[in-house]
Amino acid sequence: MALSGKIGLYFFPGSSSIFPHFLLYHCNIPFTPQAVRFQEPSSLISVNNKAQVPVLVIGDNVVTENPAIAHAINILAPEKHLFGHGPAEFIKVCEWMNWISASLHAQAWSPYKRPFRFTTDQSAEGQAALLAKSEQNVLEQFSRLEKTLDDKGPWALGETFTAVDVFLLPFFRLGRDVMKTNMEVYPKWTQIVSRLLEMKAAKQALGDEEAAMKPS
Ligand SMILES: N[C@@H](CCC(=O)N[C@@H](CS)C(=O)NCC(=O)O)C(=O)O
Missing domain, CATH: 1.20.1050.10 (Glutathione S-transferase Yfyf (Class Pi); Chain A, domain 2)
Incomplete structure (x- = not known):
């Protein structure tokens, strides 16, 4: 499946979601940040059955797990060399x-x-x-x-x-x-x-x- 479409990031202030949140801005990738309320976990479970942030949505693709999300962002912005040179x-x-x-x-x-x-x-x-x-x-x-x-x-x-x-x-x-x-x-x-x-x-x-x- 192509890694294309509208991009959204589910985040929670103070959590590890600051990692992809920073990367998306650093790579100048347009996205919609969506704050999550852990008091209402059902809102997140419908997107990620682990009920955890971060969650990156790219069109129909739902990407969870920080390292996988970083890989996805790297694919979207290879010119930033987020995974180094070589x-x-x-x-x-x-x-x-x-x-x-x-x-x-x-x-x-x-x-x-x-x-x-x-x-x-x-x-x-x-x-x-x-x-x-x-x-x-x-x-x-x-x-x-x-x-x-x-x-x-x-x-x-x-x-x-x-x-x-x-x-x-x-x-x-x-x-x-x-x-x-x-x-x-x-x-x-x-x-x-x-x-x-x-x-x-x-x-x-x-x-x-x-x-x-x-x-x-
Ligand atoms: N292995 C996951 C861990 C994600 C994670 O633990 N997220 C925390 C915030 S830093 C969370 O959503 N915790 C809520 C919970 O576990 O109920 C990843 O790398 O993305």
Whole structure:
């Protein structure tokens, strides 16, 4: 099926949907941002049966999962080289995105955010214990992330700006705003996020998030 037609992005302020939201603006792809209310999950389930954001709609195609959405955006805007230049960088970007999605997001962050989904022990003590262990897991992954970033920069892979840099933004935000972690202990990561926040695409995506949070 062709990857063409009207484009829409379902997003939730403060979540990982800032990743494709930023990429779409960065690639100058016209799209309609659609804020999701998790209080009314049925509105999202009709689009994505996992009831999660982000969801990218391209004509009749519904694309879920951050790495797959990044691939779709890369296909729509190949001139932006979101997956780098050449096979070695392409593979590195894939490696990073799988690691962020599986190890950082699903394995470490999700149990921290929603411990009740990960244990049958629903007592306050059980939940607190899981939360404490999950926080430790997230911080271990944060340290690994910092060590894996290119030493010279300015971006995650070195000279080339790629989708990986933008995928680092939501987790930085979650660490800073939700876990209240001092992110300055990750200087390379902090530098990348500062550079991202200076870009027009960040201002546009964050502007949509802010507008969506205003009471209607
Ligand atoms: N594997 C998915 C994870 C998406 C995800 O966990 N989204 C969160 C926001 S960051 C969400 O929608 N959570 C609501 C829920 O799980 O109920 C991806 O990479 O897109």
